[in-house]
Amino acid sequence: MGRFAPASVSRENWALLGLLAATVVAVSALRPAFLRPDNLLEMSRFFVETGLIALAMAPIIISGGIDLSVGSIVGLSVVTMGLAWRLGHVPLGVGLAVGLGTGLLCGLGNGLLVARLRLPPLIVTLATMALYRGLALGLGANAPVSDFPTSYYDLGQSYYTVAGRVQVPEQLPVLLVVLALAWIALHRSVLGRYVYAIGHNERAAWFAGAPVARVKLALYAFSGLMSGLAGAIYLSRVATAKADAGTLMELDVITICVLGGVSISGGRGDIPGTMLGLLIVSSLVRGLTLARVPFEGQKIVLGLVLLLAAVVYQLIQWRAGQVRPVAGRSREDGREMPPAQGE
């Protein structure tokens, strides 16, 4: 059961580190300016929102679930913050509470449906993806709000000055704190053991006494909360509360998780890998922009890198003898528990 709390860097993460190094070498060869500290710090401003949600999405996928509604929750949180300002001119603290509260409520909604009613997460969050986006559009479609006071723009647009000269985007420390929390929760706590156990075999985990429903509820609630937080940062960065905020963000987040070695069939993946996935995707996008590769070219490269990662993971698993290709089908041996049937 070493995988429940991996103490050393896994083979997947070595491969990801190599991929990150290759990415950085490639893009800085195209544009040396990429490696300038101010560029790297400024780049971080744009990955905090997806990063926060990825830190919540990875444990969900590891537990065998998925949350497709995160982008819609971002949109709804942004809209409720905008409405709170327009209707009540509420101070920043209250506005943040509204945004985070919206996210948490949405996440709890997902969690209750998945954990208590035992509905499949794919269906639940596909439905709430439409539901939450619909609410955002309904509440906010005729009223993009952009007359916020400047205090609302602190979190997304200003800097901490460290050592008198290095300017760190203000949202970056938020990501680092959540990263630490997520790492502890998933890799150094009982909750994390439950998450992996559920992802390997939910039924066995339940028989072994894991509080399956409570763990799932917590995971989806956390995902909602992080989406609300990402919405607050987005609003602060983009300065306009519009209902289309976070559109297709769920795909970016899932891309990062999957690239980072989180197995879509559950039970496998970790926080360091997810963060490496985030860094690879962000470096690629930023580096290719610097190298003046147009938007569509960036997508092509990203797709190819994702495929490359999938191939590498497969090779690693074959070499480890965990999964062997047998006449086009894969067969799992005893080292990994087979997934529960009929879940």
Added chain:
Amino acid sequence: MRRGSLLLALAGVVIVAMSGCTKTGPQEAGPPAPAVAPAAPGPGAATPGKITVLMVPKLKGIDYFNACEKGAREAAQALGNVELIFDGPTEDKADAQNQLIDGYIAQNVNVIAISPNDPDSIAGVLKKARAKGIHVLTWDADANPEKSGREFFVNQASSEAVGAALVDEMAAQKGKTAKVAIVTSSLTAANQNAWIKAMKARMASQYPQMKLVCDPKPSEENQQLAFQVTQDLLKTYRDLDGVFAISSVAFPGAADAVQQAKQGGKVAVVGLATPKPMRQWVEAGTVKTVILWNPVDLGYATIQAAQALAEGKLAAGAKALESGRLGSLTVSGDQVLLGPPMEFTKDNIAQFDF
């Protein structure tokens, strides 16, 4: 770690983030200090005499912006010393423009010319560009001039002229008491909003009995949505006389909806779009007039303005801009004006290939 303490810690995260050490205010609060010292080579370090212009459309891949790009390339070639980068997002989203421009700020571009999706959300990043010594122009749509610090707006036609042309055309087709609705692009688009304002002013002053049956409906640069919105309007307001569709994506969608409902002639569709995609509706008679400026000329004028700005020939107080084959364009305040709107009808629409 238990759920409760996890959430508690998260609340702490927000507090830490909001109350931390020394802070530089957001872009609006004052001139942002350059990230890390000015040791980095500025834009001036590019090849002397050569001007790199980043031109950003609202989105790539639609006829209108393709036509703008064509004109921009023509001007860059004619001028000789302009390197043109034409890049934009593939969807109509302000955030994508932010990220794209932020990436280009780190490079040796001399001028950024942008058609913003949202006048406020682009302001921060444009201000940052200005602080790094990059010239900033807007074209097609404007950014918030105070918040963004943009220097000039290359305006295709004054909003008053566009608004008047649209409303006058509707009155000519359906009379002074027509019941009308507006299908716009997105509700944050600055140029659409300026035209709507001008249209309302024109109605109030010239056609007080013309009636808007509802608030403008957004179509988000999505033709299918424009089709659906117009279909809903036709069903909801049975006595509707006309629809204004004021973007090159909204117009064909609206025209298609009216034609499929077999309401051509009964419901007039008046709007702004490029001629080529509208040709079928004009030839079918559903649409009588397409109002626009020449987007090829708009792209051409933008690059002329960008070069003049970088070379110091276009500065505050300028009254005119020499623009190659377009001759001398009027500069009014901080706007470069392309000229009066253009009208495409059954008689001339086939001559325009954009």
